[in-house]
Structures are given as C-alpha cells and as structure tokens.
Amino acid sequence: MLLWSRTSKAIVLAVFAVLVAVVVVAPLATVLLAAVAGRWTGALPSELTGEHLADAVNPDGMASLLVSVQTALLAGIASVVIGTWAAVAAHDAPGPVRRLTLGLCHLPIAVPSVVVGLGLLIAFNRPPLLLGGTQWIVILAHAVLVLAFTVSTVTAGLDRLDPAYEQAARSLGASEARVLLRVRLPLLLPSLAAAAGLAVALSMGRCPWANWARRSWSTRRAGGPCR
Amino acid sequence: MTTLTAPAPPQPPAPGAERGPLRIPAAAWVVPPLLLILGFVGWPMVTVLGESVRDQNGALSLSSWSTVLTSGEFRNALLRTAQIAVGSTIGALILGSFLALVLAFVPFPGAGLVARLIDTVLALPSFLITLAFTFLYGSAGVLQAVITSVAGPGATLPPILTSPLGVILAEITFFTPFVVRPLLAALSVLPREQLEVAASLGSLGAGPLRVLRTVVFPEVLPALAAGGSLVLLLTLNEFGIVLFTGAKDVTTLPVLIYTRGVVSLDLPSAAVVATAQVVLSLALYSAYRFGFGRLSSRDATPEPQEGAGNAALVAHQ
Numbered sequence: 421m422l423l424w425s426r427t428s429k430a431i432v433l434a435v436f437a438v439l440v441a442v443v444v445v446a447p448l449a450t451v452l453l454a455a456v457a458g459r460w461t462g463a464l465p466s467e468l469t470g471e472h473l474a475d476a477v478n479p480d481g482m483a484s485l486l487v488s489v490q491t492a493l494l495a496g497i498a499s500v501v502i503g504t505w506a507a508v509a510a511h512d513a514p515g516p517v518r519r520l521t522l523g524l525c526h527l528p529i530a531v532p533s534v535v536v537g538l539g540l541l542i543a544f545n546r547p548p549l550l551l552g553g554t555q556w557i558v559i560l561a562h563a564v565l566v567l568a569f570t571v572s573t574v575t576a577g578l579d580r581l582d583p584a585y586e587q588a589a590r591s592l593g594a595s596e597a598r599v600l601l602r603v604r605l606p607l608l609l610p611s612l613a614a615a616a617g618l619a620v621a622l623s624m625g626r627c628p629w630a631n632w633a634r635r636s637w638s639t640r641r642a643g644g645p646c647r
Numbered sequence: 648m649t650t651l652t653a654p655a656p657p658q659p660p661a662p663g664a665e666r667g668p669l670r671i672p673a674a675a676w677v678v679p680p681l682l683l684i685l686g687f688v689g690w691p692m693v694t695v696l697g698e699s700v701r702d703q704n705g706a707l708s709l710s711s712w713s714t715v716l717t718s719g720e721f722r723n724a725l726l727r728t729a730q731i732a733v734g735s736t737i738g739a740l741i742l743g744s745f746l747a748l749v750l751a752f753v754p755f756p757g758a759g760l761v762a763r764l765i766d767t768v769l770a771l772p773s774f775l776i777t778l779a780f781t782f783l784y785g786s787a788g789v790l791q792a793v794i795t796s797v798a799g800p801g802a803t804l805p806p807i808l809t810s811p812l813g814v815i816l817a818e819i820t821f822f823t824p825f826v827v828r829p830l831l832a833a834l835s836v837l838p839r840e841q842l843e844v845a846a847s848l849g850s851l852g853a854g855p856l857r858v859l860r861t862v863v864f865p866e867v868l869p870a871l872a873a874g875g876s877l878v879l880l881l882t883l884n885e886f887g888i889v890l891f892t893g894a895k896d897v898t899t900l901p902v903l904i905y906t907r908g909v910v911s912l913d914l915p916s917a918a919v920v921a922t923a924q925v926v927l928s929l930a931l932y933s934a935y936r937f938g939f940g941r942l943s944s945r946d947a948t949p950e951p952q953e954g955a956g957n958a959a960l961v962a963h964q
Binding site (some may be wrong): 428429432434436437440443444445446447448450451454456502503505506508509510512513514517519521523524525526527528530531532533535536538539540541542543545560563564569628 | 673674676677680681683684685687688689690691692694695698742745746749753755761764765767768771775776778779780782783789819820825855873880883885886887900901904905907909914917918921924925928929932933936
C-alpha cells in the first residue's frame, strides 16, 4: 500500500528476508539441527543421527524428564488454581482493588527471576517454613514465576466473556456459587486450559534458574555443586 | 480442580440486593490469593531486604550497603545493565517496527508463516536462542567454519559474541517479537480513514517515510511504547542470555546477584544488589502499568494498550 514502484518493494522485501533469515530462521534452524546433528565441526553438520533424541528417552533421561514433568504439573495446577481465583475475584472487585491485585500478581515477572529465586532461597531456608533442599521449593518457585501468565490468560478470558449469561442465570435466581460453578467457570474452560498449558510449558522450558533454589544451605555451605 | 477455584463471586454491591445473611463484599474475595502472593512473593522480598541490613554476625548494620554501593563492581554492573537494556530496547524497536510494517503493508506470499515464525521465537526459552547464537557465531561456530573454509585457517571471527555488543544482539533477537506482536495488532486495527488519507498522501507524491511519520506513527505510538517499555523491563531483568553467551566480562546486575548469592555465598551483598535491582525494576514496572492505565482510560474501549502489553507478556517465554 505504501510502496508503488516495483523496485522499492523488491528492495524492502529483500532487506526483510535477510533480517528474518538472520534473526528468526537461523536460530530456530540451529536448534532443530543441533538436536539431530551427529558431528558438527564444519558449517553444517556432517552427519545426522537420531541418537540424541533416543538419549532423551533412555532411563536416565526419562527419570529427569519425569521430575520436570511432575514439578511442572504441580506448579501448573497451583498457579492455575490461585491465578483463576485471583483473576475472577479481581474481575468482580472495584477498580482500585482490581488494579492492586493484578499488579501484585504480575510482580514476580516485574522483578528479575534471580531475585525471586534468591528471596525464596533466603526466606524458606529458615523457620517457620523449612523447604530448603526439597522438591517443594522448586515447585513453589515455578508456581510463583508462572502465576502472572495464568492470571493474564484468565483475565483476558473474563474480559471477553459475555455478561449476559451470568445475568440471565442470576435473574433466574441462581446463587452466586451456582453461577460461578455452572456458568462462568464452564464458559472460562478454554482460558483455563490455555492457562494450564502455558503454565506447564513455561515451567518446563523457562524456569531453569528456579532450580538452584533447591540447594539447601548446608550442602551449599559444604561446597556442594551449584547449578 | 474447578471446585477448588470456587471463590463464589460476589455480586455487584447493589443496595437492597442482599439476599442471604452471609453476603461477602466483592473485594473480600481477593484476600485469600493476595495473602498467598504476599506470603510467597512479598515475604521473600522482605527477607532479602532484611538480609541486606545485616552484617556477617547477624547484627543490624548498613555496612553491606555502603560497601556495595561504593564498590566499582556495582557501579560498573549498573552502567552495563542500563547500557545493554537501552541498547537492546532501541534495537528491538527499530527492527520490530520494520518487520511489523513490512508484514502489515507490503503483502507477500507467506507473510502469515513469517508472522507465525516470529511468534515461535517467543515460545522458546531465552537460553535456547543464546545457545543457537553460540552455535552460529561462537568461536567454534558455523560462521567461523565458513570463514575458515573461505579465507583459510588464519582468519578468525572477532569475539563479538562475548562482548556487550554480542549480548545486545542476542537480546535484540530474542526480544524483537515483543515489539512486533503488539505493533501488528495496532496496525491491523488502524482506522480505515487513516489508511485512505495515507494512500491519498502517497498518490499526491508524499514519500512512504512521510506517510509513516505523519499518519501511521502517531496511531501506533501507544503500542510501540507498550512493547518498548516491556522490552526495557525484561532486558533489565534478563539473566539467561547474559549467562549463556559466556561473556565473562559482561556483568549485569542479575549476574552480580547470582555470583554473589549463589557462587560466592556473600548473601548480604547479594541482597543489597537484589534490593537495588528490585527498586529499579519496580519503578519501571509501575511507570509501565500506571502509564498505560492512563493512556487507555482516555479511550472508550477497556484497556486496549494494557491488553496489547499483556498479550506480549502472555506470549513472553
């Protein structure tokens, strides 16, 4: 629309193609190629193999995968439950309360994940709640870090919800609990599913930094390996 | 699961709408999740602050603060963080605007696929992008192999990847989609009349740059600002990319927190740096939320800019 001459359009598209190739396609292709590369010493992998992918499903790989999946599922469930509650309650609350609640829910991504991890490490390695060295502190860290995304997803779903359904239910005399359980949550199911999927995916892919929170004080002071 | 989430949602507080004796005001339902968030997010932050005002024996003292704040290491990390964040944000804004404008205004076959690919980058963990970068541009990477095969074994790649510039380039690559996405959304709802004005300006001889500057740019400014400030916030906090480029001399604040707190176990000074970083991030974050709350309250539609920002936030990671 903005470019009429054929040459200018071609030039712009050529620049665009080069940029997309360097910025988007090259990194994505590298990740995919590296997964199946047997030897990669030249410009391109000299042989391709499925070995690495097979390695990922051997007993050792499976064991660590299982731990990741468990962590991600528990963290995902916790963040979806709390996030949905927070989003629904904030949606019904008056303006200032809503803004405060949503603001606080987004806090964990507004501050660096390193600080969140350090905070959890310090706060839960001392009484009253001693979680250092357990799987629970990892799950907690993941749940905290993905909470903002579940809240955003459910809030977006609530904003798109047609209020006519719940108004109709109320006008027919349904109690608030019934409206929530039989009307609003079922209508929100797509958002809840999206939030759950996002939470589990993020927890598995994005939060490796949270894992060092598991190191307990004692093992770390003794010079235990840090990841 | 759904039964657990059942905060029987409250009725709008209409006078006379009381039906049962146990009517709980709407705002009260936010209390349980807020308590959890305060306990598991707020409390750790407070302990970090508390840790920063203790000396090695546990007595109250501000010595860590004065030591850290006057240390050159902290000042350098602060400057380095700002430099990398601002550089990456400017780069992502320029590159993202170009990509979004081409996708929106210069139609070509496969544009949809390219937009989808750009979204895919958003879905990848940031350290994976950085690993791809080291594969491609590292000292033993693809580009080095190409140079060696073309120019002989003596030719080496300058060590850009492990310099601040390399970190900035990696962050631009990773964060550009955060600009493209809200910008594409804003361009797609550009009012019809604006496009017609733009087209007639074009046919009257105004160059495309002028049309962009006078017609398109003012319309998409909120989306640009939303994407840009989100990128600024995220680059300020970015840890994975800096760590994974293996740039040993590039110490940003999150890296400093990590090395102090986890590698050398100097908790008080890690806590000081963490507190400083949190203050910085929260200042930016409240400017982001407050600024876009203001912008959007002028519009009739509910919070479109925040929506754009949140869409990018949701897509983040």
